[in-house]
Amino acid sequence: MHSAPIPKNEPARQAALERYAILDTEREAAYERIIRILCHVYAAPIATVTFVDRDRQWFKSTRGINDCQTAREISFCGHVVYQAEPLVVDDTHQDERFHDNPLVTGPPHVRAYAGVPIVSLDGFAIGVLCVQDQRLRSFSELDLTPLHDLAQMVTDELELRLAHRELARATEHDEGHQLAGATGVCMDLSEQEAERERYRLAQEAARFGIWEWNLEHDAVYWDEACWRMLGYDPAEGRTLAFADWRDLVHPDDLARVEPVVIAQVRRSEPFTIEFRYKCADGAWLWVQGRGHIVKRAPDGQPQLLMGTHVEIEQLKQTEHALRLREQELQQAAIIFEEAREGIVITDSDARIITVNRAFTEITGYPEDEAIGWRPQDLLESGYHDQEFFDAKWRTVDEQGSWTGEMWGRRRDGKIYSEWTTIRKLHDEDSGRIYYVGIISETTHIREYQQQLEHVLYVDSLTELPNRSLFWSRLEQSLRQKPRNSTLAVLLADVRSFGELNYSLGHAAGDHALKVISKRFSEALDQTATVARLSGDEFGVLLPQLKNPEEAAITAERLLVTAEEPLAFDGNEIPLSLCLGVGLAGQEPASASTIMEQANAALREAKSEGMGYRFYSEELTKRARDRLQLASEMRRALDAGQFAVHYQPQIDIVSGKWCGLEALLRWDHPDHGPISPARFIPVAERSGLIGRLGAWVLEQACWENQALRAKGHDWGGLAVNVTAPEITDPAFADRVLETLERTSLPPSCLELEITESLWVNTDSQTVETLERLRRRGVSVAVDDFGTGYSALSYLKDLPVDRLKIDRSFIHALEHESRATAITDAILALGHSLGLTIIAEGIETREQEAYLREAGCEIGQGFYYARPALLGALH
Numbered sequence: 103m104h105s106a107p108i109p110k111n112e113p114a115r116q117a118a119l120e121r122y123a124i125l126d127t128e129r130e131a132a133y134e135r136i137i138r139i140l141c142h143v144y145a146a147p148i149a150t151v152t153f154v155d156r157d158r159q160w161f162k163s164t165r166g167i168n169d170c171q172t173a174r175e176i177s178f179c180g181h182v183v184y185q186a187e188p189l190v191v192d193d194t195h196q197d198e199r200f201h202d203n204p205l206v207t208g209p210p211h212v213r214a215y216a217g218v219p220i221v222s223l224d225g226f227a228i229g230v231l232c233v234q235d236q237r238l239r240s241f242s243e244l245d246l247t248p249l250h251d252l253a254q255m256v257t258d259e260l261e262l263r264l265a266h267r268e269l270a271r272a273t274e275h276d277e278g279h280q281l282a283g284a285t286g287v288c289m290d291l292s293e294q295e296a297e298r299e300r301y302r303l304a305q306e307a308a309r310f311g312i313w314e315w316n317l318e319h320d321a322v323y324w325d326e327a328c329w330r331m332l333g334y335d336p337a338e339g340r341t342l343a344f345a346d347w348r349d350l351v352h353p354d355d356l357a358r359v360e361p362v363v364i365a366q367v368r369r370s371e372p373f374t375i376e377f378r379y380k381c382a383d384g385a386w387l388w389v390q391g392r393g394h395i396v397k398r399a400p401d402g403q404p405q406l407l408m409g410t411h412v413e414i415e416q417l418k419q420t421e422h423a424l425r426l427r428e429q430e431l432q433q434a435a436i437i438f439e440e441a442r443e444g445i446v447i448t449d450s451d452a453r454i455i456t457v458n459r460a461f462t463e464i465t466g467y468p469e470d471e472a473i474g475w476r477p478q479d480l481l482e483s484g485y486h487d488q489e490f491f492d493a494k495w496r497t498v499d500e501q502g503s504w505t506g507e508m509w510g511r512r513r514d515g516k517i518y519s520e521w522t523t524i525r526k527l528h529d530e531d532s533g534r535i536y537y538v539g540i541i542s543e544t545t546h547i548r549e550y551q552q553q554l555e556h557v558l559y560v561d562s563l564t565e566l567p568n569r570s571l572f573w574s575r576l577e578q579s580l581r582q583k584p585r586n587s588t589l590a591v592l593l594a595d596v597r598s599f600g601e602l603n604y605s606l607g608h609a610a611g612d613h614a615l616k617v618i619s620k621r622f623s624e625a626l627d628q629t630a631t632v633a634r635l636s637g638d639e640f641g642v643l644l645p646q647l648k649n650p651e652e653a654a655i656t657a658e659r660l661l662v663t664a665e666e667p668l669a670f671d672g673n674e675i676p677l678s679l680c681l682g683v684g685l686a687g688q689e690p691a692s693a694s695t696i697m698e699q700a701n702a703a704l705r706e707a708k709s710e711g712m713g714y715r716f717y718s719e720e721l722t723k724r725a726r727d728r729l730q731l732a733s734e735m736r737r738a739l740d741a742g743q744f745a746v747h748y749q750p751q752i753d754i755v756s757g758k759w760c761g762l763e764a765l766l767r768w769d770h771p772d773h774g775p776i777s778p779a780r781f782i783p784v785a786e787r788s789g790l791i792g793r794l795g796a797w798v799l800e801q802a803c804w805e806n807q808a809l810r811a812k813g814h815d816w817g818g819l820a821v822n823v824t825a826p827e828i829t830d831p832a833f834a835d836r837v838l839e840t841l842e843r844t845s846l847p848p849s850c851l852e853l854e855i856t857e858s859l860w861v862n863t864d865s866q867t868v869e870t871l872e873r874l875r876r877r878g879v880s881v882a883v884d885d886f887g888t889g890y891s892a893l894s895y896l897k898d899l900p901v902d903r904l905k906i907d908r909s910f911i912h913a914l915e916h917e918s919r920a921t922a923i924t925d926a927i928l929a930l931g932h933s934l935g936l937t938i939i940a941e942g943i944e945t946r947e948q949e950a951y952l953r954e955a956g957c958e959i960g961q962g963f964y965y966a967r968p969a970l971l972g973a974l975h
Contacts, residue, residue: 105174105175105176105180106181106184106185107184108184109184111226115183115226115227115228116155116156118222118224118226118228119153119154119155119222119226119228119229121222121264122228122260122263122264123264123267124153124162124260124263125155125160126160127162129162129163130162130163130263131374132259133151133162133256133259134163136151136163136231136252136255136259137149137150137151137163137165138165139248139252139421139424140165140231140233140248140249140252141165141166141233142424143248143424144216144233144248146166146233146235146239147165147166147234147235147236148164148165148166148167148212148233148234148235148236149165149166149232149233149234150163150164150165150167150179150230150231150234151163151164151220151229151231151256152179152229152230152231152232153229154174154177154179154180154183154228154229154230155174156174157173157174158171158172158173158174159171159172159174159179159180162229166234167210172205176203176205178191178200178203178205178212178215178217178232178234179217179229179230179232181199182217182218182219182227182230182232183219183227183228183229183230184227186221186227187219188216188217188218188219188246188249188250189215189217190215190216190241190246191214191216192214192239192240192241193213193214194206194212194213194214194215195213200212210234211236212235213236213237213238214234214235214238214239214240214241215232215233215234215235216233216234216239216241216245216246216249217230217231217232217233218230218231218232218249218253219253220253220256220257220260221253221257222257222260223257223261229256231249231252231253231256232249233249238455240455240534242529242534244529248420255417258309258417262310262410262412265310265410266392266410309331309412309413310327310410310411310412310413311324311325311327311328311329311330311331311411312324312325312327312328312408312409312411313328313393313408313409313411314406314407314408315344315393315406315407315408316405316406317367317403317404317405317406317407318399318405318406320344321341321342321343322341322342322343322346322347323341323342324342328411331389331411332350332379332380332381332382332387333381333382333383334382348360350379350380351378351380352377352378352379352386354378355377355378356377358377359375359377359391362375363375363391367395367404367407370404371394372392372394373391373393373394374390374391374392375391376388376389376390376414377391379411387413387415388413388414388417388418389412390411390414391409391410391411391412392409392410392412393407393408393410394407394408394409395407396408438458439458439459440459441458441460442460442542443460443540443541443542444457444458444460444461444462444463444464444520444539444541444542444543445457445458445460445461445538445539445540445541446458446461446472446538446539446541447536447537447538447539448477448536448537448538448539449534449535449536449537450535450536451476452476452477452495452537453474453475453476454472454473454474454475454476454477454480455473456469456473457469457472460541461541464512464518464520464541464543465480465481465510465512465513466512466513466514467480467513471513478491481511481512482511483508483509483511483517484511485508485509485517486508486509494506494524498524498525498526498537499526502525502526503523503524503525503526504522504523504524505521505522505523505524506521506522507520507521507522507544508520518545519545520541520543520544520545521541521542521544522539522542523540524537524538525537525539559571559574561633561634563612563615563616563634564615564616564619564634565619566623566632566633566634566640567631567632567634568633568634569633569635569636569641571633572631572633572635572641572643573693573697575631575643576591576643576693576696576697577693579643580686580692580693580696583645583646583686584646586688588646588648588649588650588652588653588685588686588687589643589644589645589646589647589685589686589696590643590644590647590650590652590653590656590683590684590685590686591641591642591684591685591696591697591699591700592642592644592653592656592660592681592682592683592700592714593635593640593641593681593682593697593700593701593703593704594618594622594640594641594642594660594664594679594680594681594704595638595640595679595704596618596638596677596679597679597680597708598678599611599614599638602614602675606670606671606673606675609671610670610671610673610675611638613668613670614668614670614675614677615634615638617668617677618640618664618677618679619634619640621663622640622642622660622663622664624663625659625660625663625664626642626644626660629644629645630642630643630644630645631645641700642660644656650685650687650716651787652787653683653685653716654714654716654728655729655787655788657681657683657714658713658729660679660681661679661681661713661714664679665677665678665679679713680704680707680708680712680714680715681703681704681707681713681714682699682701682704682705682706682707682714682717683700683703683716683717684696684697684698684699684700684701684717685699685716685718699717700717703715703717728784728787729788731776731780731781731784732785732787732788732790734770735768735784735785735788735790736790738768738770739790739794739797743768743769743770743771744766744767744768744794744797744798745766745767745768745769745970746764746765746766746767746798746801746805746970746971747765747766747767747968747969747970748762748764748765748802748968748969748970748971748974749762749763749765749961749966749968749969750762750816750961750965750966750974751763751817751820751959751960752959752960752961752965753958753959754940754949754952754953754957754958754960755953755958759816759817760816760817760818760959761816761817761818761819761820761852762806762816762817762818762819763820763821763822763854763961763968764798764801764819764820764821765778765822766778766782766794766798767968768781782824786824786826791824791826791827792826792827792830795823795827796836796840798821798822799836799837799840800840800843800844802821803819803840803841803851804844805971806819806846806850806971807844807845807846809971810846810850818849818851818880819846819850819851819852820852820854820882821851821852821853821854822854822855822856822884823855828853828855829864829866831866833870834870834873834874837851837853837874837879838874838877841879847878848874848877848878849878849879849880851878851879851880852879852880852881852903853871853874853879853880853881853882854882854883854884854905855881855882855883855884856883856884856885868899868900872900875900875902880902881900881901881902881903882901882902882903882904882905882939883901883903883904883905884905885905885907886905886907886927887907887909887910887923887927901936902936902937903936903937903939904927904931904936904938904939905938905939905940905941905961906924906927906928906938906939906940906941907941907942908941908942908962909942910923910924910927911924911941911943911944911952911962912942912944914947914948914951914952915945915947915948915951921951924940924952924955925955928956932956937959938956938957938958938959939957939958939959939960939961940957940959940961940962941960941961941962942961943960943961943962943963943964943965944962944963944964945964948962948964949964
């Protein structure tokens with residue numbers, strides 16, 4: 103605890119205080135009134151008019167404190183007096199001067215304090231006017247303005263009190279003493295001129311004049327100060343009849359003032375009353391009139407009254423301003439508490455200072471639990487990341503406010519949505535920053551919006567998106583479509599739907615529509631949109647396809663899935679659909695164009711009795727050819743139409759065979775040989791590639807092991823593997839089981855994987871290949887140089903050999919760039935310890951160049967064309 107240091111001018115300050123003779127006097131109405139105003143203005147539980155003596159602070163008037171004095175050493179007011187300047191303490195617990203003060207640790211438990219000095223006319227701080235609170239408070243410089251005004255009123259009241267005391271002393275007389283009417287104050291003309299000067303100065307300081315009322319002669323006398331106060335020339339007259347005095351009083355006040363004065367005179371009691379006088383310029387001036395009887399007739403009847411007029415215009419204006427301020431504060435408090443929106447006020451660290459009742463109703467947190475928390479921590483929903491909050495506060499600090507929708511969590515854990523406005527407020531006087539948040543709960547609005555959106559955009563029967571939502575998603579997908587992808591719209595119609603409704607009723611038709619919508623939804627992934635457009639018409643949006651053939655595959659799958667018969671009320675209902683397909687490829691297209699194409703294709707499919715139809719005849723034919731090819735591939739597998747051909751790999755230096763590459767061939771009974779470039783992509787898209795690849799691996803292993811059993815060792819066996827195969831989690835097990843079943847040593851098997859597969863290789867694929875290499879299987883990169891992967895993958899992935907793509911070998915003799923690339927591949931591969939294979943060698947010159955460049959192995963028509971194992975020599 104720190105006591106205020108006593109200044110050097112303390113004796114002079116004490117003398118100024120003693121001059122007013124205020125210490126240890128009774129309570130007075132004027133000071134009680136000031137305290138009452140203070141408590142109302144600041145909504146504070148404690149307020150005092152305090153005077154600081156040598157060893158104590160003495161309370162002339164108090165509210166909220168029962169003691170009449172405390173020791174100077176523990177007084178807050180001592181700091182104000184001895185520093186002669188205001189003191190504001192927002193939190194005594196955090197202030198090292200007061201945190202252990204008995205007035206803080208014990209009753210009245212002061213937590214916040216604001217006080218301004220009461221200054222005498224000669225400039226000494228003799229006392230303090232202050233407010234105190236038992237909770238945290240902030241007081242800005244603007245907040246102290248009423249305190250300064252009321253402290254000046256205390257000074258005025260002290261000067262007035264002093265003048266009255268001097269007046270009373272001057273009017274004391276014995277039984278034979280006569281008043282000096284010429285001066286208006288009962289004093290001998292022989293009194294010193296200094297005493298007159300003292301009265302004049304007191305009058306000027308306290309703005310008061312002296313009056314007399316001679317009841318015997320009905321004469322009212324005002325001194326010069328009274329006339330000057332109202333703007334009249336004192337020389338024009340100093341004596342009034344009582345009726346003249348009545349004319350000077352405001353009509354609204356006269357009916358109140360006159361009865362009070364007469365009643366007090368009759369009771370022989372002093373009176374004090376406030377009213378307005380008419381000034382010389384017609385304005386009205388508030389004064390406080392005080393008076394008492396100073397002379398009586400022998401029969402005891404009053405003869406002479408004396409008193410003062412004190413100008414209180416400033417006091418009235420201040421009271422009016424304070425009443426307005428109090429009304430504004432009350433209105434603000436009412437708005438704050440009664441507002442339907444939640445309101446939260448925080449300090450500069452965004453920690454809650456106060457909240458209103460609506461905030462508690464919305465969030466469930468009462469004010470005492472919310473204070474001290476940051477709203478984003480108290481109401482954290484988990485729906486917003488730190489980046490969201492950083493951006494929000496950055497906007498508030500830069501632009502002064504932020505408005506947006508947020509999610510919060512109530513005290514009971516339930517999530518709610520809110521529309522929030524945050525404003526930054528800067529107090530120019532104190533320099534403090536505050537934030538005000540206004541919260542409107544929007545949970546019910548969002549629920550209503552969701553219900554409305556459901557009505558507007560969802561089909562009530564099937565719970566699928568309706569035409570409006572389908573159209574909106576189509577337009578959005580067209581805007582976001584990558585240029586190298588294909589977007590497809592499939593329109594589906596139920597054949598003979600009208601007959602179904604007519605024969606079995608609308609309930610059967612509704613049931614059929616629900617089943618179809620369910621089957622469509624289950625047959626498609628989450629990127630697709632299935633919608634009921636009208637009646638028995640459905641729409642399917644496929645936003646990102648690799649090519650038109652995928653749209654055909656989807657159409658086939660939907661037809662197969664949806665056309666299964668369904669049971670209803672003991673009947674088995676056959677279903678038949680037709681579809682029209684509209685496409686958006688690389689050229690820009692509008693939603694209306696795509697829908698028109700799909701509708702035209704649907705009409706063609708209906709008229710031709712076909713399952714589906716593309717808008718383009720060429721696309722329709724191509725899609726059907728591919729689907730027909732997939733169907734024939736399934737039959738070819740069962741019929742044994744596929745065969746494995748082999749092409750030898752040659753040691754370029756020695757000319758010996760050092761390996762065989764297994765190549766799948768299909769000799770169609772009707773169409774003859776079909777190129778792998780045609781049927782392999784179809785197998786991948788139709789899901790046949792896994793079965794086909796397993797057959798090739800099994801067949802090649804059997805045949806090569808049989809060759810080895812006959813004593814022929816033509817080196818290792820290379821088998822091509824596609825992406826769908828190697829990404830299958832069971833791929834490694836299937837390879838190892840095949841090797842075990844066929845007895846082919848793992849070291850004899852090499853898996854060739856195209857370079858493009860490495861572009862997006864995941865850790866599971868890498869682990870699969872590592873597992874096979876640990877068992878002795880080697881891995882080669884096929885078509886090296888044609889992909890888009892970084893060369894860095896070579897040092898990190900499980901690779902044993904590189905196969906230079908045939909396109910570079912063909913260009914060796916006439917393109918310098920091909921030569922440079924080939925040389926670079928050879929240098930790179932050798933630096934990494936990899937074996938290099940050149941495929942597609944067709945001439946002696948190509949072989950010679952590769953031999954000279956250091957390539958180890960060659961493959962191509964120059965050595966042998968692919969053939970059945972038995973036809974190789």
